Amino acid sequence: MGKKNSLAYKALVNVGLNFSEEEYGDITFTRAITRALKGVCKAILLKYCMYSVIFSPLNYRYIRPRLWRIMGAKVDKRAFIGYEVWMDFNHAELIEIGEGAHITNRCLLLCHQRDLKNYFVGDDSTKLPYTKKKIKIGKGVMVGMDTVIMPGVTIGEGAIIGAGSLITKDIPSWTIASGRPAKVIKEIPKRN
Incomplete structure (x- = not known):
């Protein structure tokens, strides 16, 4: 790793790109190129996963879960991933989807967001660092x-x-939750 405000970071900023110094301040040219190439490959895979209708019957239960695993996510073989599902592919290793889980069309899974705890009036929000956290979707969800x-x-x-x-907090097992933000609206009863 380079030192804070590496030459690569300064070059990116000098050409008008606005990156978080916290995350990219020590990036090297080699790491920047490697990260960009990995990002492009993952983006191509994700685009196939989202929009392809070729092999349609296989996409949901076989091709998409397999491609998500290639991108780094932990996805059970029996999971279902619908059409146009976005995932945070640069942090795919933070996504875990359990057996038989069903992610329907047009969902979004985010593993990073700006850390606002040190954000004050007059600050540049684009310079804030990111927090990265895991998403875990249990069996049969x-x-x-x-x-x-x-x-x-x-x-x-x-x-x-x-x-x-909009899921902002943990949802307990065997419940139904809905809303923006989501709240538990019902506990699923046990069968007699």
């Missing part, structure tokens, strides 16, 4: 269409998330 899952969230086994929800 059903995530409804258009749901956004934020960093650091665990969705417990058998939980059902209503369409259009």
